[in-house]
Amino acid sequence: MAEQEGSGLQVLLHTLQSSSDKASILAILQVLGDLLSVGTDKRIHYMISKGGSEALLQTLVDTVRTESPDYDILLPLFRLLVKVGLRDKQFGQKALELEALDVTLILARKNLFHSQNLLHCLWALRVFASSVTTGAMLGINGAMELLFKVITPYTRRCTQTIRAATEVLAALLKSKSNSRRAVNRGYVTSLLRLHQDWHNHDTANTYMLIRQGLLLCLKRLTTLRSGREAFLAAQGLEMLFTITQNCLDNKNMEPIISAVLQILRQCYPKSPLPLVTVNSAYSFMVPGSVTSEPLPAVTEEDFEDDGDEEVDKDSDSDEVKEEDDDLETDMDKLSSKPGPDRPEEELMQYEAMCPELSYSFEELESKFGDDLNLEDTQYVNHYDIPTASPRQRCFNKDQSSWEHEREDPVQTSILDRVKTGRSTVPLYSKKGPEMNSYINVQTNVLGIGSSGNDIPDVHTSLGEDAWDIEEISCPRMSASFSNSTKPRETVDFINKLLHTHPKCIPFHDPYLYMAKARRTRSVADFKMMAFPDLWGHCPPPSAQSMLERKWGVQRIKIFEDVQRLIQPTNVINKVVFSLDEPWPLQDTASDSLRFFSKFESGNLRKAIQVREFEYDLLVNADVNSSQHQQWFYFKVSGTRAAIPYRFNVINCEKPNSQFNYGMQPTLYSVKEALLGRPSWVRTGYEICYYKNHYQQNTAAAGRASGKCFYTLTFVTTFPHTEDVCYLAYHYPYTYSALMSHLDILEKSINPRQVYFRQDVLCQTLGGNPCPLVTITAMPQSTSPDHLEQFRE
Structure with missing residues (x-):
């Protein structure tokens, strides 16, 4: 039966090619159309296997080459060609071999003012152009010039034809040679003007598919460096950015906004990270290692390449045969004890x-x-090991992390002295009476004694002089107090402070941690301790659910990044912290945040103030490396309560992150800890993780194409004004903490x-x-x- 069906189809196809009778040809086309209009794609693939594509293409060529082509035959023939060609992967090559491309272009040129006939020709050209080779040949034969005659400024006439022409042009521009030809002929500017005109007049968004087709053409052109240069020279970045600002919240404009966003990201100039070197700020001479040569200078060619990327895939996979002995089937083997290896x-x-x-x-x-x-x-030195369940010894059950009711009176008195006490350095007043500036942690640090044996009595007063919270927030682990104006008083105060340390903090001994931290050796030779590591922390007061991401957050952040390039005068671009600079960069008289990370597990290399409340952060790479840049842990001071601060970690390496799926950074507030609520809490909103415009040069990346970087951006508000807070990728766990926990664990068992x-x-x-x-x-x-x- 199948052979009879196959022979019948072959008879129809043979008759179609050989017959010159119009009625017979129309009848056969009708029959083939009916056969392919029902059922699944199997019928079309079966027809292709029997030479259906070649028969239809040959009929097209023969019909067009007659003295007067009959459009009663050509129109249904074009519709059948499109239906079959969409399923035939070799359709473009077959059309090229049978010279169907030339006759279709001839028909299209003859019907520029006959929209219905032209529309069918464009449908066929779109299917032909699905093959890049065929598309390149169409471009050589002048197809793009023809299409630009069809794509006109805004009009309500022949919109279906204009839409088909934009789709054909986008298909042709998949060819690199066509794209270069289009750029050289100034089509980038023409497409921008056409899109601007359609956008301005199509206020009802009726012809979004035409606008989307024009944007797709621009996207294909800007894959070339020359296309990006022409796009930027024509003010395309500013033009598309302005277009989208008024429709970001319109979900009906989603396809347009998405296409514009892709073009803007593609055309944003690639640049190296704002670092002196991509290598780590810390180096360590490994025994037997050879000093690496400096990296070559970064050039434009290191970032952008117009060549096609070729990826070789090895399809051969070695099959490894694993044979496991089934001991369970042998009771004798199971009963005997296996001998040692x-x-x-x-x-x-x-x-x-x-x-x-x-x-x-x-x-x-x-x-x-x-x-x-x-x-x-029960043992005297018993330590409570924390669990994942909420604890009530440090927090009230129904109390949020930033609420202040029922504060510990001892802890409140400590914080009051920190807020109101006299400092050993002159202070200046800000806008409000409660806004005090704090001294630089790099020049005035707090010393700690080597042990807790000389701690004053618990009932002793805290003394006449109170100390700056920024001094307390990052104490010095050394017994040297050369940077402190009142070393002995400083030691007494911190000892009194630690004497009031809340005993409810599980599995933590600050004096033991200090002793372990002093013995820990570091490549950076850290002299400070982070307050959360010294003071300890309790489990969060309650479980925190995953953050639900708001729709459209990422695109807003990307548009704000593009705005930096378009409006550079609105960007501060001030370096406020850098490990690469031998001198302090932070001005205590400035309203900007102050950063610090020179403590164990701290990882912040550079901080750049972009806008008043926005900062770009760069984390440090692993020692002796230019890679593994993901973890961050740093101190920030000079905060203002209820102000949304945006932080952008701009040199992340992972292609994706759990921050896109509800994860949040962690925050530790020193003032909250002194109020009796020491805890790392999840913080931040408008969190997203995406690829940015920074790229490592090819020599540093060690591969053909430069390594891309990603941005983690989040917005957070701090609980107190002039607080000192620590921000981290996750709950920090230092080597000193490990060593102290091992000692505590040994005593607790x-x-x-x-x-x-x-x-x-x-x-x-x-x-x-x-x-x-x-x-x-x-x-x-x-x-x-x-x-x-x-x-x-």
Whole structure:
């Protein structure tokens, strides 16, 4: 039956090519149209397999080459060609070989003022141009010049034909040669003017598809460097930016706004990061390493290339055959104990790292008796390990993180002295009486004693002089107080402050942390401690749900970035913090925020004030590297309450982030901590993560194309005026915190039930011990069976 159907179709196709009778040709076209109008695409693919495309194209060529082409045949033939051509991947190449391109262009030129006939020709050209090779040939034969005669300024006549012409032009511009030809002939400016005219007159948004087609043509042209240059020279960036500002909230304009946004991002000039070097601000001489040569100068060619990118895909995959022995089918093997992988004598070389293998527990027996299976007991040095559940010892259950009711009277008195007390440096007044400036943390820091043994009595007064909150917020870990005007009083004050430290903070000892922080070695030789690490933090007062992202936030942020280029006079562009500068950049008399990150796990390399309440931030790369730039942790001071500040971390590397799906940065307020609410809380809104215009040069990236960077942007408001807050990618966890937690953990366990041992596996390259921790259950008794079970 299938052979009969196939032979019948072939007869129709053969008759179509050989017949010159108009009635017969129309009848066959009608039959083929009816066959392809019902059912699935399988019928069309079956017709293609039987030579249907070639038969239709040959009929087209023969019909056009007659003395008087019959449009009664050509119009249904064009409709059938389009239906088949959309499913035939080789249709453009077949049309080129059968010379159907030339005859279609001839027909189109003859029917410039006959919209219906021209429309059918344009439909066919659009299908032909789906092949880039065929599209390039059409461009050589003058197809683009023809189309620009069809695409006119705004009119209500022949709009369907104009729309088809824009679609054909967009298809032709997929060819690089056509795009270059169009740029050289000034079509970029022409397209911008056409789009501007249609946008201004189409107030009812009736012809959005025509405007969208024109934008698609511009997008294809601006993939070339020459196209971008022509676009910028024609003020295209300003023109499209202005067009979209009045319709951002109109969801009906979504296709137009999306197309404009893509063009603006594509045409925004690529530039290197505003850094002296892409390498880390910190370097460390690794044993056996060779000093790297400086990177070559950055040029325009390092960022942009008009060439086509070719990606070779290796389709051959080696099949790895895995054979697993099914022991469950062999009961003899299951009943016997498998032997060790290596001789027991060889395992003894690990005795230094695993002393429990040879531990006799005699010392334990003499200390606790023969019976090791005892009940739990309470220890003097017991520490509470925090859980994920909300705690009520630091927060009220129904209290938000920034509410101030029922404040701890001791903590309130401390904060009052910080707010109102005299500082050792002159202060200047701001607009309000409560607005005080704070000294620079880099030049006036707070010292801390080496231990807490000389802490004054808890009932002792805090003293006559109060200290600046910015001094308290980032204390110095060294015993040297050369930068402090009253070193002894400073030590006394911080000791009194720590004496009132809330004991409800779980699993934290500030004095132990200070001791561990002093022993920690760092490449940057940190001298300061972050207040959250010293003071500690409680779990948040309540669970925080994922942030729901508002529609249209990302495009608004991108438009604001484009506005910097269009309106540079509105941009402050002032560097307020930089690790690359040997001198402080922050002016205490300025209203801008003050940044600092020279503490353990701190990671902020540069801060640039863009607008009054907007800052570009650049995080530091890993030591001896130009990569791995994602984590940030820094201190910010000089805040103003209830003011929305925007922060842009502009040198992120990941192509996507959980910040696009509800994740938020974390914030720690020093004033909140002194009020008895020390906590890292999720903060920020209008959060999005997107690719920006910064790009690393090819030499630094080590590949053919430069590495792109991404921006994490978020808006946050600070809880207090003149507060000191810490912002971080996630809850920070320093090496010093790890070492102090290990000591606290060892003291918190019951040694009669838990075996805990901490050894040093090795030393890091920086000189810090790498701990090896063994934690397991103690044997139930000293019997050989229990000891053997323990050592297994």
